[in-house]
Amino acid sequence: MEKTAQGSFVEMTELVLPNDTNTFGNLMGGRLMYWMDIAAALAAMKHCSAPVVTASVDNISFENPIKLGNVVHIQAKVSRAFNSSMEVHLNVWGEDAIHQYKYKSNEAYFTFVALDPNGKSRSVPPISPETEEEKKLFESALRRRQIRLILGGKMKPDDATELKALFTKD
Numbered sequence: 001m002e003k004t005a006q007g008s009f010v011e012m013t014e015l016v017l018p019n020d021t022n023t024f025g026n027l028m029g030g031r032l033m034y035w036m037d038i039a040a041a042l043a044a045m046k047h048c049s050a051p052v053v054t055a056s057v058d059n060i061s062f063e064n065p066i067k068l069g070n071v072v073h074i075q076a077k078v079s080r081a082f083n084s085s086m087e088v089h090l091n092v093w094g095e096d097a098i099h100q101y102k103y104k105s106n107e108a109y110f111t112f113v114a115l116d117p118n119g120k121s122r123s124v125p126p127i128s129p130e131t132e133e134e135k136k137l138f139e140s141a142l143r144r145r146q147i148r149l150i151l152g153g154k155m156k157p158d159d160a161t162e163l164k165a166l167f168t169k170d
Contacts (some may be wrong), residue, residue, distance in 0.1 A: 002013065002125060002126045002127065002128040003125045003126075003128065004128055004129075005077050005078055005127050006077065006096075006130065006131075006134075007140070008076075008078040008088070009043065009075070010043045010075070011074070011076075011154050012073075012074045013073055014035055014072045015069075015071055016066055016067065016069060016071070016072060017068075018068060021067075024032050024065075025067055026065035026066065026067060026068075027070075027084045028127045029062060030103075031095040031100075034111070036090050036110070037054055037110065038062075039074040039076040039090065039113065040076045040088040040110040044086045044088055044112035045113070046122065046129055047075075047081065047086060047155075048086065048114040048125065049117045050058045050114045050122060051103075051114070052113060052114050053113055054055055054087070054112055055111040055112060055113045057108065057109075057110050057111075057143065057146070058109040058111075060106060060108045061106060062105065062106050062108075064094060064103050064104065065105075066094035067096070070094050070097070071094070072092065072095075073092070073102070073106070075090065075091045075092075076088050076089070076090045077089060079127070079129075079134070079135065079137035079138060080112040080142070081125060081126050082124075082145065083123060084113050084123055084124060085111055085112065085113050085124070086124055087111050087141045087145065088110045088111070088112060089107075089108075090138050091104070092104070092108075093137060101131040106147075107121070109144060143159055146160040146162050
């Protein structure tokens with residue numbers, strides 16, 4: 001049974017404490033990635049109603065640092081479901097609660113695989129995108145998946161039909 005992308009939406013909020021920062025007073029990238037992995041896993045579990053494991057993490061670029069004492073908002077939701085895997089799109093925002101402003105920190109895509117009680121992969125429900133942004137993420141997810149599979153050695157470039165279509169004319 002199809003589910004909506006919004007049905008998997010999770011927002012996680014954390015306060016950046018001294019133990020979370022580097023020597024420059026910025027949130028450490030590894031700590032942020034840890035929090036992102038948790039938020040993304042929660043969104044994937046919410047979608048498939050099963051335990052999940054992280055299969056891959058796409059490039060994470062840090063646009064703006066998040067400072068000590070700022071708040072981190074991590075928004076995650078499933079952008080597309082395949083057979084047993086789900087791509088989760090994340091947006092990360094920093095917030096200076098004292099000066100009352102929010103700013104974009106970064107964006108990423110994580111992939112999770114749903115597990116059955118025996119620890120084997122199991123099928124997941126498809127996603128039905130509703131908003132324009134969800135439709136855009138859904139459509140481009142297949143290209144991102146093919147890139148991940150090629151880079152992981154699980155697909156030959158010649159088999160990446162969705163990617164080839166970007167570079168060839170009929």
